Amino acid sequence: MNPQDQNEFNESSVNIQSFLLFLFATVIGLLVAVLLLPIFLPNMAFSLSGDSPKAYWYLSRATAFVSLTLLWLSMALGLGITNKMARLWPGMPATFAIHEYVSLLGLAFAMFHALVILGDQYINFTLLQLLVPFSTVDYRPFWVGVGQIGFYVWVIVAVSFYVRPVIGQKFWRFLHYASFGMYLMGILHGIFSGTDTSLAWAQNYYWVSAGSLIFLFFARIIGSLIDALFPAKKQTPAPRPTQG
Numbered sequence: 001m002n003p004q005d006q007n008e009f010n011e012s013s014v015n016i017q018s019f020l021l022f023l024f025a026t027v028i029g030l031l032v033a034v035l036l037l038p039i040f041l042p043n044m045a046f047s048l049s050g051d052s053p054k055a056y057w058y059l060s061r062a063t064a065f066v067s068l069t070l071l072w073l074s075m076a077l078g079l080g081i082t083n084k085m086a087r088l089w090p091g092m093p094a095t096f097a098i099h100e101y102v103s104l105l106g107l108a109f110a111m112f113h114a115l116v117i118l119g120d121q122y123i124n125f126t127l128l129q130l131l132v133p134f135s136t137v138d139y140r141p142f143w144v145g146v147g148q149i150g151f152y153v154w155v156i157v158a159v160s161f162y163v164r165p166v167i168g169q170k171f172w173r174f175l176h177y178a179s180f181g182m183y184l185m186g187i188l189h190g191i192f193s194g195t196d197t198s199l200a201w202a203q204n205y206y207w208v209s210a211g212s213l214i215f216l217f218f219a220r221i222i223g224s225l226i227d228a229l230f231p232a233k234k235q236t237p238a239p240r241p242t243q244g
């Protein structure tokens with residue numbers, strides 16, 4: 001990306017107030033799901049408050065895939081920016097804005113995914129276990145821990161959008177590269193701690209998700225190699241037409 005593009009997009013496209021509102025809305029959404037749904041959907045009440053309520057687990061699994069999909073989309077758009085495919089569609093400014101927005105939205109879904117599992121009596125996590133990586137001793141502590149670390153890295157990357165002028169472009173870029181690790185942690189966590197991994201649709205989903213990003217990643221590497229080997233010639237302005 002050229003420096004002009006960088007300066008143009010130095011400002012975060014989602015202001016900090018909107019981001020905090022996002023997270024607040026997630027918590028309100030969680031409370032609505034837990035407190036109000038049983039009133040409006042009595043059949044669901046059993047699922048939420050019976051001997052072994054399953055609704056929290058279903059909500060956690062559903063939002064897990066939404067979160068991973070939003071992270072995938074954000075990564076795909078980010079790679080589209082660097083390999084310049086985004087210039088073809090939907091254009092650089094739109095891609096920057098959607099890339100950032102989708103990443104923040106995905107983070108809100110990841111927060112919901114993690115918090116709502118507190119209601120599941122089978123998994124039976126405490127709030128402390130939810131917050132401390134690798135502490136869920138009774139349920140796949142290593143792979144859940146990988147998801148927890150991924151979540152914290154995601155928080156750092158999200159916050160870095162807002163402190164870019166303070167930390168500088170170089171350090172921001174360095175932090176931004178952590179997104180690759182974050183996606184890797186998210187997908188490995190999903191595969192190895194999720195219930196749905198044994199199902200064909202989930203396996204296809206994981207293949208398509210990782211495969212498409214690997215494709216875009218190599219498209220970027222090959223594009224950079226071509227740029228380095230065959231630098232575009234500077235266009236010399238056409239000679240001024242002579243008068244007379």
Ligand code: HEM
Pocket residue numbers: 060061062064065067068071110113114117123130139144147148149150151154186187189190191193194195196197202
């Ligand atoms: C504090 C952070 C997190 C905690 C405590 C956590 C916890 C869990 C648990 C307990 C499961 C197993 C649920 C089950 O299927 O029985 C799970 C599955 C999953 N998580 Fe997370 N997770 C966290 C972060 C994340 C993040 C950041 C992502 C996405 C990038 C994610 C995506 C997934 C996916 C895709 C599954 C598979 C769901 C399924 O197979 O049904 N998780 N997580």
